[in-house]
Amino acid sequence: MRKKIMDKKVTIIIPVYNAGANIEHCIQSILKQTSRDFKVLLINDGSTDDSLIRITEYANRYPDIFKVLTHENMGVVETRHRGIKEADTEYIMFMDNDDFIDNDYVEVLLNEIEKTDSDIVITGYRRANFDKVLFTIPAYDDEWTKYRITAPWARIFRRNFLVENNVRFLKTYIGEDTYFNMNAYLYTNKIHGLDYVGYNWYYNDESVSNVKQRGLKPECDVLVVLNEIDKLYKEKDEYLNYFVTRHIIWYLLFSGVDATPQRFMEEYKRLFEWLKNQGYKLSIPFYSKKIKSEPFKNRLIISIFNFLSKIGLVSIFTKIYCKGK
Numbered sequence: 147m148r149k150k151i152m153d154k155k156v157t158i159i160i161p162v163y164n165a166g167a168n169i170e171h172c173i174q175s176i177l178k179q180t181s182r183d184f185k186v187l188l189i190n191d192g193s194t195d196d197s198l199i200r201i202t203e204y205a206n207r208y209p210d211i212f213k214v215l216t217h218e219n220m221g222v223v224e225t226r227h228r229g230i231k232e233a234d235t236e237y238i239m240f241m242d243n244d245d246f247i248d249n250d251y252v253e254v255l256l257n258e259i260e261k262t263d264s265d266i267v268i269t270g271y272r273r274a275n276f277d278k279v280l281f282t283i284p285a286y287d288d289e290w291t292k293y294r295i296t297a298p299w300a301r302i303f304r305r306n307f308l309v310e311n312n313v314r315f316l317k318t319y320i321g322e323d324t325y326f327n328m329n330a331y332l333y334t335n336k337i338h339g340l341d342y343v344g345y346n347w348y349y350n351d352e353s354v355s356n357v358k359q360r361g362l363k364p365e366c367d368v369l370v371v372l373n374e375i376d377k378l379y380k381e382k383d384e385y386l387n388y389f390v391t392r393h394i395i396w397y398l399l400f401s402g403v404d405a406t407p408q409r410f411m412e413e414y415k416r417l418f419e420w421l422k423n424q425g426y427k428l429s430i431p432f433y434s435k436k437i438k439s440e441p442f443k444n445r446l447i448i449s450i451f452n453f454l455s456k457i458g459l460v461s462i463f464t465k466i467y468c469k470g471k
Contacts, residue, residue, distance in 0.1 A: 156184035159229030163191040168244035175246035181253035192219030223315040240298040248344035255302040265307040265334040270343035271300040286439045291339035293389040296324040300345035321371030362405040407464035
């Protein structure tokens, strides 16, 4: 006999906004799960396309799995908050509406959080489209994994832990999920990394998240979220030092490639001045075993950029690296 929707252990929260046909692939991957001990909240965030029609059809066809909620457009942050509030299961997961999961994803994560009695279980993920895998980010049961993977998906949470500690997303242009997880880490040591990859982060070069971060735009100020994280952490251990410095360097390199050299230097000076004023420094060498789960290439890039900064050669680097006109 099928479990009733209220008897399930896990709620998957999926904000839906103008997902179009991509929501089909997401939902089909959910229907293929080896576990049936879950339900799905499909929360329509004021879509202007046919997304609501699509998800309602699935809810009508599979009422034991899907429930549709809808509201006027509030953004992904408030939509996820509504999902946490509406969920009535012991555990919750998040998905984005164009991503997809492996067949055993729910089963593996649910088994692991129950077995380890954790508040959070973190797993790896793939960056993929429907044809190929672009890269894979694994997770390990070490201290660095929780800093390395800061998306809300590819993990499972104990719902009461989030509610009792009022763990919230930050309403900001970028980085809302990073703040959410860094906030959660303050309240528990029961965090477990699992060497498993079953979440597929769909790559769309023209997606809002990719387009809006290009060119070091003022509205995408990375310091909005980093200032809030800085307020949370009174003590700056070496992991936090490395995480914040790495976050800024990756932001400069990812968004700065489409900027002009002049704009890159303006942002670089502003951000590195902030690091200095807040007392952050790169104290873990790139060869340290403490960050061994960080790919060697990534560690080397961070170390080289930091070295260029120390010897005053970033301006020369920008003339080679930046493509903006």
